Amino acid sequence: MHTDTERCVRAVQSKDARFDGVFFTAVRTTRIYCRPSCPAVPPKPENMEFHPTAASCQRAGFRACKRCRPDTSPGSPHWHVRADAVARAVRLIQDGVVDREGVPGLAARLGYSTRQIERQLLTELGASPLALARAQRAQTARLLIETTPMPMAQIAFAAGFSSIRTFNDTVREVFALTPGELRARARGPRADGSRVSTTPGTITLRLPFRAPLDPSNLFGHLAATAVPGVEEWRDGAYRRTLALPYGYGIVALTPRPDHVLCRLSLTDPRDLPIAISRCRRLLDLDADPVAVDDQLRADPLLAPLVDAAPGRRVPRTVDAAEFAVRAVLGQQVSTAAARTHAARLVTAHGVRVEDPEGGLTHLFPTPEALAGLDPETLALPRSRRTTLITLIGALADGSLALGPESDWAEARAGLLALPGFGPWTTEVIAMRALGDPDAFLPGDLGVRRAAQSLGLPATPAALTDRAARWRPWRAYAVQYLWATDEHPINHLPA
Known part of the structure; x- marks a missing residue:
């Protein structure tokens, strides 16, 4: 994008916030760099140069604009x-x-x-x-x-x-x-909503995103599937514990019309950038909803769903290994049963934490903590016990890598090689844990039911063929299809 000078100039002159974080405008005369939507009078085109990152601007000798604070832009999609x-x-x-x-x-x-x-x-x-x-x-x-x-x-x-x-x-x-x-x-509220917290050890800030954002399925899914002790919905906020490199944290995330309010309590402040990055990943805040929705809206059968609630995000995770374990626990059982199974693991093997506000008690156990798990203690069918124990072993010994560094194709192949892993479990992990925007679940019951009600093909093979036009955003199409159901995951809790 930053190499398309004409397009960048148009975005700056129109103050188009959709491009915030996609590129940065550096002004040669002032030696300042800005986000495209900076409210200042746009510089002359001949004085602009464009960079893909804030780091690139800084390396070239430009300093951040004090007015638009480009370092607080959403991340590039x-x-x-x-x-x-x-x-x-x-x-x-x-x-x-x-x-x-x-x-x-x-x-x-x-x-x-x-x-x-x-x-x-x-x-x-x-x-x-x-x-x-x-x-x-x-x-x-x-x-x-x-x-602070x-x-x-x-x-x-x-x-x-x-x-x-x-x-x-x-x-x-x-x-x-x-x-x-x-x-x-920094006295009083800042332009980006950050402020000095009145609670010791708590950092309060805004997490920006590209509009639109529909929070219903995003926060509804997280709240409906919350594991007791690790996650909860309280007073309009999704709260959870975070296992971090230097300690642990507790975060509360509250949807607002133009941002997500984030309150972080950390045992070690060195974990701040990592905690923010993981929260942004969890809520899919660096997505480009306009590009996604434009592509899906081109299908006349999906268009009414997109127009009714534009800006749906894919609820992701703060820990890929945790989600993989939970995906296996949730195979062929209800949401409530999956939460119960996960809560038992947390109570038995999770590290206890202190929550100043009460309600949260544990970190979700790591694969290493679960490596010695006795399968006979699991209230699961024998085949699923084997699936879970094999997965935990592969994650613990490093033979299966699920994380920011994962190659999505290799991770899928590694999952499918494990006993008990079929397309549904593999793709839901690819969608929510790996972050693949094109992950697709044509065999999912909710997807098939929604497809049939819309007049889309209902068989997995035929639906996959039709969904080719939705690429590379099929994971978002799944969110729109799921949202046709009245399941609690599709609605903000009361």
Whole structure:
């Protein structure tokens, strides 16, 4: 997109928010970079240049606009709908891998050399892995400065900087303000909704998205399938525990008309960028609903569903391994039974946590914690016990990788090789855990029932043929088809 100068200029001149995060506008005369929808008077086209990432702008010597705050834009949808090495690298960097393992660790996870990964990212994103990680550290630092009373020295190390001097220099370079000046400007609500929390240890901020967003099936699904102790719906918010690299967190996510309100309580502030990234992934907030809906609306039988509730998202997960375990527990049983099975695992094997607000008690157990599980203790049919134990073993020993670095085709093949895994379980994991926007469930009972009511082919083979016109957004088509049912997953809880 950023190489199409004419299209970018039109987006900037019309202040089109759909392109926020897709590209960034750098102004040569002011040395400032902005989001396309910046409310300032658009610069002359000859003074604009366009970059694919904030890190690329910073690398070229531009600083962030104080008015439109481009670092708070939604993430680019391109890195969440692709499975190539660059997209997987971006997802891993967002998950903090470079800060924890360095560029060699990033390259090893992807199966490439360090030089190959650096070259690919520079070519496509205009920034190296270190530059992308540095931009994320700067954003984390700003959030901590503006939303917590933490001392600056603690913020520097929590955000991942190696020294206070590097922290000070980076903040001044990126935001054209000192850390102290950033904090002074943060009295009262910020332009992006972040504010200093009145609850110790809690960070409150807005998660932006591209409009429209229909929250009904998104939050309805999460609330209806919530595992007691790990998740709950309370006072209009979806709350859950998060297992994070340096500790754990508790998040409350509340849908609002133009953002999702996020309240995070973390045991270690170094986990802030990872927690935000996982919450955004959970809610599919980096999707491009206009592109999705335009494609699906072209089918006259789907168009009425899209027009009635545009902007449906795919409810995803904060932990791919957790979801895979829950998908097996949910095979051929009701939503309530699946929750009961999962709750038993949580109580027996999950790590206990403290929730200041009460209600949440455990982290969902990791594959390693479940590796010694006695199958005889499971109230499941013997075949499903075998499926679950085999899955847990593959996840625990690393022979099956499900995460931001996963190649979707390889992950599918690995799942299908396990006993008890058929197309439905594999595709629902691809859809919700791996994030494949084209995952499709033609054999799902709800999908088939909805298809028949709309006059679409109802047999899996015929429906798959018809759904070719929905690609690459078949996972979103599934959400629209499911939503024709009155099941609680399709509605916001009362």
